[in-house]
Amino acid sequence: MSVLMRDEAQTRAQFLDVQRYTIDLDLTAGEETFDSRTLIRFTARTDGDTFVEIKPATLRSISLDGQPLDPADLDGNRFPLTALTSGEHELRVDAAMRYSRTGEGMHRFTDPTDNETYVYTQLFMEDVQRVFAAFDQPDLKSVFALTVTAPEGWTVLGNGIARRADDGRWTLAPTPPISTYLVAVAAGPWHSVTTEHAGLPFGIHCRASLAPHLDADAEEILDITRACFDRFQEKFDEPYPFDSYDQAFVPEFNAGAMENPGLVTFRDEFVYRSAVTATERQTRGMVIAHEMAHMWFGDLVTLAWWDDIWLNESFAEYMGYQTLAEATPYTDTWVDFGVARKSWGYDADQRPSTHPVAPDPAAVPDTASAMLNFDGISYAKGASALRQLVAWLGEKDFLAGINAHFARHKFGNATLADFIDNLASATDHDVHAWADEWLRTTGVDTLTPHITEADTSWSLTVGHQGSRPHRIAVGTYDHAIDTQSGPDRLVLRDRFDVTVPQDDAPATRPGRRPALVVLNDSDLTYAKVRLDPDSWNTVLSSLSGIPDALTRAVVWNTARDMVRDGELDPATYIEAARTHLPHESDLALHQGVLTFANTQIAGRYLSPEDRPAALTALTALCRDLIRRTEDGSNPGLRLVAVRHLIDAATQPDAIQGWLTDGTVPGGPELDAELRWRVLTRLAVLGAVDETAIAAELDQDPSATGQEGAARCRAALPTPEAKAAAWQAMFTDDSLSNYLFIAVAQGFWQPEQAELVSAYVPRYYPEATQLAVRRGPAIAEAAGRYAFPAYAVDANSLHLGERALTDQALIPALRRKLTDQIDDLRRALAVREAH
Numbered sequence: 001m002s003v004l005m006r007d008e009a010q011t012r013a014q015f016l017d018v019q020r021y022t023i024d025l026d027l028t029a030g031e032e033t034f035d036s037r038t039l040i041r042f043t044a045r046t047d048g049d050t051f052v053e054i055k056p057a058t059l060r061s062i063s064l065d066g067q068p069l070d071p072a073d074l075d076g077n078r079f080p081l082t083a084l085t086s087g088e089h090e091l092r093v094d095a096a097m098r099y100s101r102t103g104e105g106m107h108r109f110t111d112p113t114d115n116e117t118y119v120y121t122q123l124f125m126e127d128v129q130r131v132f133a134a135f136d137q138p139d140l141k142s143v144f145a146l147t148v149t150a151p152e153g154w155t156v157l158g159n160g161i162a163r164r165a166d167d168g169r170w171t172l173a174p175t176p177p178i179s180t181y182l183v184a185v186a187a188g189p190w191h192s193v194t195t196e197h198a199g200l201p202f203g204i205h206c207r208a209s210l211a212p213h214l215d216a217d218a219e220e221i222l223d224i225t226r227a228c229f230d231r232f233q234e235k236f237d238e239p240y241p242f243d244s245y246d247q248a249f250v251p252e253f254n255a256g257a258m259e260n261p262g263l264v265t266f267r268d269e270f271v272y273r274s275a276v277t278a279t280e281r282q283t284r285g286m287v288i289a290h291e292m293a294h295m296w297f298g299d300l301v302t303l304a305w306w307d308d309i310w311l312n313e314s315f316a317e318y319m320g321y322q323t324l325a326e327a328t329p330y331t332d333t334w335v336d337f338g339v340a341r342k343s344w345g346y347d348a349d350q351r352p353s354t355h356p357v358a359p360d361p362a363a364v365p366d367t368a369s370a371m372l373n374f375d376g377i378s379y380a381k382g383a384s385a386l387r388q389l390v391a392w393l394g395e396k397d398f399l400a401g402i403n404a405h406f407a408r409h410k411f412g413n414a415t416l417a418d419f420i421d422n423l424a425s426a427t428d429h430d431v432h433a434w435a436d437e438w439l440r441t442t443g444v445d446t447l448t449p450h451i452t453e454a455d456t457s458w459s460l461t462v463g464h465q466g467s468r469p470h471r472i473a474v475g476t477y478d479h480a481i482d483t484q485s486g487p488d489r490l491v492l493r494d495r496f497d498v499t500v501p502q503d504d505a506p507a508t509r510p511g512r513r514p515a516l517v518v519l520n521d522s523d524l525t526y527a528k529v530r531l532d533p534d535s536w537n538t539v540l541s542s543l544s545g546i547p548d549a550l551t552r553a554v555v556w557n558t559a560r561d562m563v564r565d566g567e568l569d570p571a572t573y574i575e576a577a578r579t580h581l582p583h584e585s586d587l588a589l590h591q592g593v594l595t596f597a598n599t600q601i602a603g604r605y606l607s608p609e610d611r612p613a614a615l616t617a618l619t620a621l622c623r624d625l626i627r628r629t630e631d632g633s634n635p636g637l638r639l640v641a642v643r644h645l646i647d648a649a650t651q652p653d654a655i656q657g658w659l660t661d662g663t664v665p666g667g668p669e670l671d672a673e674l675r676w677r678v679l680t681r682l683a684v685l686g687a688v689d690e691t692a693i694a695a696e697l698d699q700d701p702s703a704t705g706q707e708g709a710a711r712c713r714a715a716l717p718t719p720e721a722k723a724a725a726w727q728a729m730f731t732d733d734s735l736s737n738y739l740f741i742a743v744a745q746g747f748w749q750p751e752q753a754e755l756v757s758a759y760v761p762r763y764y765p766e767a768t769q770l771a772v773r774r775g776p777a778i779a780e781a782a783g784r785y786a787f788p789a790y791a792v793d794a795n796s797l798h799l800g801e802r803a804l805t806d807q808a809l810i811p812a813l814r815r816k817l818t819d820q821i822d823d824l825r826r827a828l829a830v831r832e833a834h
Helices: 006-015 208-235 278-294 306-327 333-349 367-371 377-393 395-409 416-424 431-439 533-545 549-564 570-583 587-605 611-628 635-648 653-661 672-684 690-699 703-715 719-730 737-747 757-774 776-784 794-803 811-833
Strands: 016-026 033-044 048-053 058-064 067-069 078-084 087-098 105-110 117-122 143-149 155-158 162-164 169-172 185-188 191-197 200-206 245-250 263-267 301-303 412-414 446-453 457-465 470-479 490-500 507-510 516-519
Touching (some): 006 048, 033 048, 078 087, 087 105, 117 245, 143 155, 143 185, 155 162, 155 169, 155 200, 191 208, 208 245, 208 278, 245 278, 278 333, 301 306, 306 333, 306 367, 306 377, 333 549, 367 811, 377 431, 377 470, 395 412, 395 416, 457 490, 470 533, 533 549, 549 570, 549 587, 549 811, 570 587, 570 611, 587 635, 587 811, 653 672, 672 690, 672 703, 690 703, 703 719, 703 737, 719 737, 719 757, 737 776, 757 794, 757 811, 776 811, 794 811
Parallel strands (some): 016 143, 301 412
Antiparallel strands (some): 016 033, 033 087, 048 078, 058 087, 105 117, 143 169, 155 185, 162 169, 191 200, 446 457, 470 516
């Protein structure tokens, strides 16, 4: 199959104007394939040659302007259209297309709970070719009119309002001009909750077996949807550009969600079937807001080529968090962003695979290379850059520039240059210089405070390692005078702005130096920050006494960065968690700190000899949190503590008792998620067998239960279990994307390093072959989840570095391995430093 080159796309965009696609899909043809018939009306601006893309199971017929063409001329995914004359043309294509089990193209899923089948499209980048013939590039926008024949009892959803005829055919309202990758269809016996808002039909949909869980949260989901919709209508001058707003929670979805106009698809884990925390509900709300922002930035105005993907994702990421905070009860969204998302950006930006937020066009020559930029830089770093831009410009001028951008390019395509020009039109600031400094550079700046004291004042100079300008808040804190138990409480003395690089004069403030000085106090910029020695001592004793959660997030990120950079003993981080998390009130901080401590510190940064002590400390911490929540005052914190105690357990007795009793003493009851979590940990510890796993699956035969059982079986510490799991992942190719991930998650365990050591050298050649056979989605999963992350030693690093020289690596796997091997290199460096 040929990937599309940027220069080919530019040539085709100059040659063609595409007016309309008329597409007829028949989903009643069987379990393996569906029928796809496409009529494309387009205009050639001159005489010449071009091609159309399609990846069929069988290309039955193709004709141009009524004249049949030879299906045998299909070359990979390209069918040549030669000797076109200037003027209007009609291309007709009839094909059988394969259903997918990897979340690419038209994904087909049969629910093991009730045996009902669902299909949905994910056409991003170049997977539209798996569903219908197309001139597949984002700047050849067109109107799309679809009809879908579906089995009796199914409902069909799409980009526009769907209407069912008596013959079982569904007609979707034609779209406004949109890009090929944004076309969407979802079909099956959906459970739906519908309403109307702002004169438009709104709906939320899930598979039938999840109906009770969707119904339980329907009002919350719809309230957030309505609130964000109204807020975007206030922010943006352009009205919502489509005829309806549906949100479908679909099975085995690879991403968090996809911004198809009028039909956003979400992974259906967002339909919570087990207990979740308020922070997890906030995350769902943010994703709803993020995808809705795309209706304007991405759908109404679309990138011209994939080098500008950050324009879509950074904008939606920023707007998702900001709008959720403005329009809903979730007002502390930026704390979660600081903990859960910025660290993603910081990590990605310090690897060899880093790239500018807005990469040079030459660095994105084709669709395969473009796909690699869907990472923490395009999302988290880009959103952080926009947040810094808003702090610099002010929101009024920022929104004025955005609205100018929408007005000038609606239903069209735009580039970075267009975006910057439109921002510049609304402000006197030099936005072009800002773009060069922030969007065209790589790496993370580091800001370090240097403090001097005089008799009646103190002064701050900010050391700056890096190249970007920053406008930051500096927070200063003193010890409170009170007698509360636990860590010392701090009070804000002052918060003032500093521009970095500073001019020659340091910032001088009256009085004695504060107990704590925090750079980037409001987390408005993107940079690693450090603390001066006196402030660090204050943090060790008083971190949980800092009054603002966002400031605490900045400080915890500082500690995290110091561990990763080898500047802080990992054991000190765990001790800080042991001291301060019992007094922490923000669930996002609990979750972020515990996850880093368990997965990275105990799992990778500490030697195998030191891991048991770390897990014992984390277990003691979680028991402390559980004791502190016995009065029922904080069920969310109790749930977080229970989850992490399970994950850190070194002995099976306590959690086995929970599983037997079906509850944690004092609550919560063990729902399906917690039961599978306990069973997975017991499998790792060798305290369950296949009989127990099969019995649990009998109780929970759902798709999630199937994944839980696959994870447990792969985690069993026996040679037979490991051999079977390896065979399933790398040989028989029958696993769906989600089942593949579940097996991979179970396979590698820190406690089982010796048992699986023989599989480490096997991983690289077999993952390479798997990626070639099964494509980018499974390649990404193999690189992310099936990588031997816990084999932290020089030999594993050598094997990985040698594997990167293999020319057979497809880009998706090469990128994941590059990142994983760099993380392995960092883990070794941390171990050597301590």
